[in-house]
Amino acid sequence: MTAPATQRSAWAIGVAAVLAIAAALVALAMLGGRALPERPGPPVETLAVERTLLSPGEITLTLRNTGPDPVQVAQVNVNDSFVDFAGPTEPIERLGTAQLHLNYPWADGQPYLISLLTSTGVVIEHEIPAAVQTPPAGAGLLGLMTLLGTYVGVIPVVLGMLFLPVLRRASRTLVRAVLGLTVGLLAFLAVDAAIEGFELADGSGGAFGGGTLVVLGAGLAFLALAGVDRAVHARTSGAGEATGVRLAVLIAIGIGLHNLGEGLAIGSAYAVGELALGAALVVGFALHNTTEGIAIVAPLARDRPRLLTLLGMGLLAGAPAIVGTIIGASVDNAALAAFLFGVGVGAIGQVILQITPGLRGAAGRALDAPAIGGVAAGIVVMYLTGLFVVA
């Protein structure tokens, strides 16, 4: 038998297997479903509030049915007072969404508890900790978010890269220690982002998987970045040694993906009025994210990259924060944010995997004192500078 023939028969067997499984599932759904009793008890009604918009005299909720049964919101009360509202009069089907516009004279800064009374008398509550008018989408918001993303993402990263001349003059051991520091920083970021991602996933209602979204994002990003690494590798050299620039680009991409999620969180916090803008925020993030700049240039101690290349790397790492703040302020979707935080985690994981070989000393031992000290210092620095971030 020739090779193509073997391949063809393998395909045929595969298709047949899929068809057989599909037929069995259809039969099971039609026959097996009837053999089982209906679920006892009342319908299970679950709604997640995906977005809350406040405009003068009106509160708009975007709902998603995250439960197994259709849900009909029959009446709505705000702080124990029933309100008139506009919205669909049909039940919301599973995974379906609906917008309710509540006619309610809310006051600035006040807390509100919105109770959705369903057709079966179930009450689904949604809390607004402090009512703040949602910034209207437009050029003004876009500009503000771009500025915010630049402040917390681009500028600190580029500032951190100014440490490159210092690294140039440093000994091999010190460079290894700084690489260790980078690994420490990234490890801290990964854990921090994972925790934040899972927190966001908790608030997303779980229609799209909750915490698994973070894991999904992480897994996909980890694999995608491995692919990027392979592609860059093939293009730059066939030597197999990880060049400094290649590693730096990878770190920049990883940090960039992380900053996308971070920007998203900042943007949505701003949109719901939970973000105190001002010097504290900017300085806090500057301190925190300057370390990210050091991480990028750490592998470049023995290279001579062009200024434009360096700037490109800075943008690669910092600019996604701008994209993130814009998405966060205008979309504000917890499930998407959780997924993007996962992406950041996975990307950083891949980057750590790539840097680790560079930590080895001349003796070839896995980790020596400078590298271990560097990693530990990185974690501590991130923890301490993180305390300055008020958001």
Place this chain on the structure above:
Amino acid sequence: MTSRRGFLTGTGAAAVALAAVPAHAFGAPTQDASPEGGDHGPHGGQGGGHGGGVDGATFRHGQGIDHKANGFDPSEVLRDFDHGTVSTLPDGRTLREWEVYASDEEIEIAPGVRFAAWTFGSRIPGPTLRCTAGDRLRVRFVNGSAHPHTMHFHGIHPAEMDGVPRLGPGVIEPGGSVVYEFDAEPFGLHLYHCHVGPLAEHIARGMYGTFIIDPPTPRPPAHELVMMMHGYNTTFDGQGNQLYAVNGIPFHYVDNPVRVRRGELVRIYLVNITEYDPINSFHLHGNFFDYYPTGTRLEPSEYTDTIVQGQGQRGICEVRFPHPGRFMFHAHKTEFADLGWMGFFEVTE
């Protein structure tokens, strides 16, 4: 944007159309027999029935309740006094007999919200039973519900006629029946309710009604109304009520004001059976009333515009409206008002 007036008229038309469909379909007599029925239009222009935004609490606009499907209309409950079947005993006394049927009903208590109720006479509140002091009363209670129930009357009667578990006939199981027989005393405004455990749930599900014993010499003629204050714990968690009402449907008398004439004597039999909350209250705008606690004395105790009642407390309010127009009445536990216990009197010449 639709004007308020146009919107309201549209709502009224929709409600009438809704009521008309089953009437034609089944050849049944036309609905809206009540004085308020069918007229949902904006009376008095500004400040019409509907709220919304700063105008106050309201259900979602543009939707009504199918009173016909519910089997009762609060506008009718208001003036529906059941005097029973009257006959004379050999000793010359008056005998009054009723048959009260308990059943499980699904009631639309707010537009689009269905409540699994346990009822007397398939309505909330149950029928208003009315008699005169000294009458012999015979209440045949038939339990058509899937749950055990009793009828416990407030008033003076022998222990075995108290309608509580383990005394006399005790708990009446589903399909069972019993005759409660006792003398009507003392005169005043009373109530009845189921007394089977868990007691709070049996009451919260809707098993209560008003029980009036008129004094031997009748009170002065008046436009008489019965108002039973209660709540609905739609989540059945026993932690409080999601909705409050008088006579079954929250906000009903906002859209269907209670019509009275200027200067006539209006007598309100006001009873509080609200479960889970310690008190309920009644406040009338722009007018004052004489208050007769429990209705057991013929002299008022108070001249006021607000009274407070604990669960099971009741009293008679007598008022003459000197001015025409619309006057709000609601719980002056304003949270209850915003959750449905709110209505209007409409005073006409």
